[in-house]
Amino acid sequence: MTKKKNRPGRIDRKLARWGLIFVAPSIAFFSVFSFYPIGMAFYTSLFKKNLLSLKRPDFIGLKNYIYLFGSSDFWNSVEATFVFALGTFLPLLIASLMLAAFIMSISKARRFFQMAYYSPAVISSVVSAAIWLLIFDPRGLGNQWVNAILQTPGIDNRWLADSTMVRLSTMIVYFWKYIGYFVIIFISGLANIPRSMYEAAEIDGATGWAVFWKITFPLLKPTVVLVSIMSMLQCLKTFSTQYLFTQSGAPQGPINVITLNIYNTGIRDFRIGRASAMSIILFSIMLFFTWLQFRTSKSDEVNY
C-alpha cells in the first residue's frame, strides 16, 4: 500500500516525460560543449601528451598535478589571477551597483547613460585591449591625461612597463569593458523592487541611506549574488587583455594569469597534458568559489 502511494501518478509521469524532452536539447548542448571537454581535459591531464605528436601518450597519473603544485611558475600564475580577480571584481561590483542606483535615480538621459556605459561591452576583448594599448603607449593619452591632472609634465607612468602598473592597466581595461554590462543587470534588478516598498518607507520617514540599506540592498541580493558570481568567473577566466599586452612588450610575470599560462603551455610549448591539468585546477577553483558564494548568500535571505 505504501509502495503504491510513493509511485508517481500517470499525470506526474507524463509531466516528467515532457520535462525531460524539454531539457534534452540543453543536456545535449552542454554534453557536447561543456561536459565532454571537461571530461576530456581531465583525461588528458593524466597523460604526458605532446600536442603535435602522433605517438601514444604516456599515462603518468597525477604527475602533472604534482609538478604544477611544486612549480613556482604555476604559483605565480595563481597569484596573478587572484590579484587580478580581487582587484577587478570588488571595484566592478561596487561601482556597477552605485552607477545603477545613480541611473535609476535620474529621470532625464537615463537611456543615454545606459547606452554609454554598456557600449564597451559589445566591443570584442581583443579590440578593447588594442584601444587601451594605444592609450597606454608612453606617448599616448594615458600619460597625457594623468600628467595634465597631476600637473606632472613629462612623467612616464610606465603603464605597460612597471610590474605594478601593468597589473593596474589590465584591471582598468577589464573594469572599463564590463562595468556597463553589470550596470544593466543591476538596473533590471532595481526595477523589479516594488514601488510600494519605497512609498511605505517614505511615509515612515526613512532617510535615503536607510532606504538603500534596509530595502534596496536586501531585495537586490539575488542580483548581487548573480553579478558577483558572473564578474568573479569572468575575472578568473581573463585572457585576451593579458595576452595582447604581453605580445606588445609588457612583462609577462606580473600578468601571467592561469589562462595565459594554459595557452602558453599548451599551444606554444605543446604540453597539452600539463595545460589540461592547469585548466582542471582553474575549473575547480571556479567551482569552489561559485559554491561558496551560493552558500554564503543563502544563509541570510530576506523576504518582505
Next chain:
Amino acid sequence: MKKTVLLLLIVLLLLPVGIFAGGQQESVDENSPITLEFWTHEDPNRDALENRYVEEFMAANPGVTINRVTHSSKKIFELVLTAFAANAGPDIFNMQIEQAYSYIINERVAPVDYDAIGYTGAQEMMDQYIDGSMDSVYMNGEVYGIPLELNNWAIYVNKRVFADAGLDAEKDYPRTWEEMADISEKLVLRNGEIITRRGFDFRYPYYLISMVPMVEQLGGQLVSDDGKTAIINDNAWIEFLTFMQEWGPNGRNLGSPTYNNARKLFNMDNNDMAMCLSGLYQAARIRSDNQEFYDSGDWMVIPFPTFENAVKDVANTFYGQYYMVNAQNTDREIEMAWKFTKYMMDHDEEYLKAVNIVPPTKSLMASETFKNMPYSQVFVDDLARAEVVYTAENGAKMEELVKEAVESVMLSGISPVQAHATLKAKAQELLDEM
C-alpha cells in the same frame, strides 16, 4: 523513470565521443580529383604572385584544385598547430624555421618527393641552396621543406634624422654596440622621461634571433654544443644584461619594449626613429609605405654591430620560412603538393623582385637581380658571419626565458646578476626536462 533519465544522460554524454572521435583521412582514388589546402601568412606583395601560380598550376594539372588561404602572420602558427592537433592540418603550409622543427620530429610533415620535383635525392636538392640554409629541415637523410625565404637582419639608417641631430650618417654610423648607445644618446629626443625620438631600438619579441648573437659576441652561448647545459659563460650573459639594463628606462632611457615597433615608425620617416633592425625585405616595405622616402636615397643599411671587446665576430642570426607538406595525406596528394610547391619556388627571381624576399638558391644569390638590390651586399656579408637561429622543441619556451631576463633588468629593476641566475636555473630545468 530514473533509469530512463540515466540512460538518456549516458547516451548524451557519449554522443560527443562518437562525433569527435574521427579524424582519420579518407583514402583518395588514384584518378579522382584532389583538392589541396594551402595556408600561408598574409603578405600583400606575395598574394598576387602566388594566386597566379595557383591558377597556372591548376590549368596545367586538371583534377587538382588548390585553395590558397592567408592568415595573419601572428595567428598562423596557432591555427596550423590546432588544425594538426585535430588531424585536420592544411596540405601545404609555411612555417618559420624555429617552429618547423617540431613538425619534423613529430613526423607531421612528409619528406620531399625528390622524383616528383626532378631531383635524384636529398643531396642534389640541397646543393641548389646556399650552405646552412637547409640544415634545419634536413633530418635522418631526408629534406622536409622547400625554403620560401631566408632572412638575416642588419641596421637600417635614416640619414635625415642623423642630419637633424648634427651627425653625418655616412661617417658617424655605429660600428659597435657601445657606439650604438652613444650615438642613440645624441639622436634621442625626450619630453621629460618620455622618448619622442629614438636613435635605435631592438626588435623585442625576437630575443633568440637578435639578442643571443650579442651574447655570443661576448663569448656566451644559449646552450652548450652537446645540448646538455644552458646559459654558458656567466660573465658574457651578465655583461649583455647590463648593456640592456643601461639601454632601458631605468638606465640611459634609449628605448623600451613598450614603445611602438621601431621598423614601422622608420618607414614613415616622421623624424621619430633614426635606426631599426630588419631584413632585406624592409626595403620593399619602405617602398610600399613611403615611396618618396624610398626614392630619396636618404636611407642606408649598415652591418650588425659587435661589442668592442667581442671575442667572436657574429652577426644577427638567420632564419627562414619553409614550405612543408602534411604527412597525413595520400601519396598522390603529397606528390602533387610537392610539385606545386616546387613550381612556385622555381620563380625565385620573381619573389625577389616583387616581394623582396630571398629564396636562398645559389643561382639567385649569384644573379645580377640580387646583386643590384640596394644594400644586398651588406646582408650577404653579414650572412657569412651569421649562424642559424636556435631550433629545438623547447625553442619558444627558451625565448620566453631570455625575454623574461631582459625585461626584468630593463623594466623591473632586477640586477643583471640576479636575472642571469634566474635565467640559468630555469633554462637548465627546461633542458633537463626534455
